[in-house]
Amino acid sequence: MKKRVLSLILALCTVFSVCFASLPAAAAAGSSKTKYSFDKSGIDYQKFKGKGVSINVYNWGLYIAEGEDGGMNVVKEFEELTGIKVNYTMYATNEEMYAKLKSGGAKYDVIFPSDYMVGRMIEEDMILPLDFDNIPNYDRYIDDSFKNLEYDPQNLYSVPYTWGIVGILYNADLVKKPVDSWDILWDPDYTGDILMFNNSRDAFGIALKRLGYSMNTTDKKQLQEAAESLKKQKTVVQAYVMDEIFDKLGAGEAAIAPYYAGDYPLIKADNPAIEFAVPKEGTNRFVDAVCIPKDCNNKEAAELFINFLCDPVVGYENFLTIGYSSPNKGTYDMLPDMYKKNEALYPDQQVLDNAEGFINLDTETNEYTQQLWTEVLSDDQHVNKWLIPIFITAALGASLYINISRTVKKRRGTYK
Structure with a gap:
């Protein structure tokens, strides 16, 4: 839905003179797998280790932490943790992504459509229901206010990624x-x-x-x-x-x-x-979500990737890189007050009550x-x-x- 931008943390450093020493240790750590602590409860991240499994991920440009300035490279961390190879490509608009999937020109395991596009793809039978047993971080960390939204009222097909x-x-x-x-x-x-x-x-x-x-x-x-x-x-x-x-x-x-x-x-x-x-x-x-296309190659491996994205530490690193608000309660708890009090990033309830989400027309x-x-x-x-x-x-x-x-x-x- 949106054209995305780069590292918010650097921008806010310029604006607010942030001291990196005040951030949580996980945020300042490098991209080595030994420097981050992920929530592995209820999931076997090792299930596909050594089996030559790969997934194709199709995301907006500049819409995931890529290891800038010593921060986390989300894709590499996932590959090291699971042994699953991630083939990562990008698109510029919802319509570009939709057209590519509709034409059958390529197969993807994970996509990131916006709210109204999720609704359209559900209606056209283009995405699969998720097995939330493979995504325990969803129930654990995603805020209830981002569940059962208009575009996916039964919450079967999507996991919220960012919002604003x-x-x-x-x-x-x-x-x-x-x-x-x-x-x-x-x-x-x-x-x-x-x-x-x-x-x-x-x-x-x-x-x-x-x-x-x-x-x-x-x-x-x-x-x-x-x-x-x-x-x-x-x-x-x-x-x-x-x-x-x-x-x-x-x-x-x-x-x-x-x-x-x-x-x-x-x-x-x-x-x-x-x-x-x-x-x-x-x-x-608006809400941008994570979904699995109907003709994916490996649904379970894709669900492992979605669960990884729902880890609070991963959400935190993504927030610092792309700048869009997170629906993840664990991520929000990690944020310094300067972020939480930014009314553009986290508006008050009165603003949200007066806001409207796009639905598929x-x-x-x-x-x-x-x-x-x-x-x-x-x-x-x-x-x-x-x-x-x-x-x-x-x-x-x-x-x-x-x-x-x-x-x-x-x-x-x-x-x-």
């Missing part, structure tokens, strides 16, 4: 009006300084919430009203972005943008003037929404002509940006 909310990032040096409503993304006083999501689900979700509707509406009149609102917004929007937000907000090239809370600390590290606000109309709470609604989104993007009547050169430049640079963005982000992780 969407809010408004803004430059407090440039934005002097109160930021407490989605309305600010339509404010003509900030024409040319506003960024907007470059995907239909998030963009329509914001427009619908602003209008007082559900993000999961199937009412065509409400969707049409949201589309008209997004067309009017084009007069103030500088650009439609995803990961480009890091450079634009970080460098002060834009002042306001909706984005994912997990990325806020990293952007603030680039630009200390950046703040985060949750609109009063409500927002999206019917095919007709999805197709209609995509049709409306195409109309929004192609609408010329509501475009400021002076912004056209920006769009042209962005288009020319898009290919280069996509190719180098991950490299740049990894490089940022080395800056102290």
Whole structure:
């Protein structure tokens, strides 16, 4: 669902001057198997040792701890613990992952779809029910508030991996009006300084919430009203972005943008003037989960990997690397207070009660929404002509940006 980012711990060091000596010993340890203590109760991690077993894992880019700065390399730790070889590849969007599985072009044992995509894959019989006897860490550590959610109501097919909310990032040096409503993304006083999501689900979700509707509406009149609102917004929007937000907000090239809370600390590290606000109309709470495709090669070995991901120490290392909130109670208990008190990462219950998760919508609604989104993007009547050169430049640079963005982000992780 989201484009992912690099090491949050380095970003927060820059912002808050964190002393690594204050972190739990496990977090400061290296990647040797002797330096971490995993919960092995109720599971035989040695079952496949020496049997030449391998699993294929398909995850978002930059969405697991890879051993940066002496931290844990999750895949290597699992391989050393179990003897199971992990073939690890990455994707950029839910739709890319879905299309690859749907085409039968490759077989995977573990995937990481977002909430609404889990629902879609359940509906289309693309993922298997899990044997939770092989995932004892689920009952032991996953918070009950992340069980039996809308996309998997019987909790048969998925284990939550990360979660977060969407809010408004803004430059407090440039934005002097109160930021407490989605309305600010339509404010003509900030024409040319506003960024907007470059995907239909998030963009329509914001427009619908602003209008007082559900993000999961199937009412065509409400969707049409949201589309008209997004067309009017084009007069103030500088650009439609995803990961480009890091450079634009970080460098002060834009002042306001909706984005994912997990990325806020990293952007603030680039630009200390950046703040985060949750609109009063409500927002999206998303969950990314772990599932097993129906045509997997080794289901039990895949379940061992999922159980390993549910270990609090693994969750802690993943949190430090990718920055998104953990549904793991054991991981949360390990966090220093500076993380727990960060309202972007762990918002209060009032915010969560006013948030809404995406669910899988019917095919007709999805197709209609995509049709409306195409109309929004192609609408010329509501475009400021002076912004056209920006769009042209962005288009020319898009290919280069996509190719180098991950490299740049990894490089940022080395800056102290």
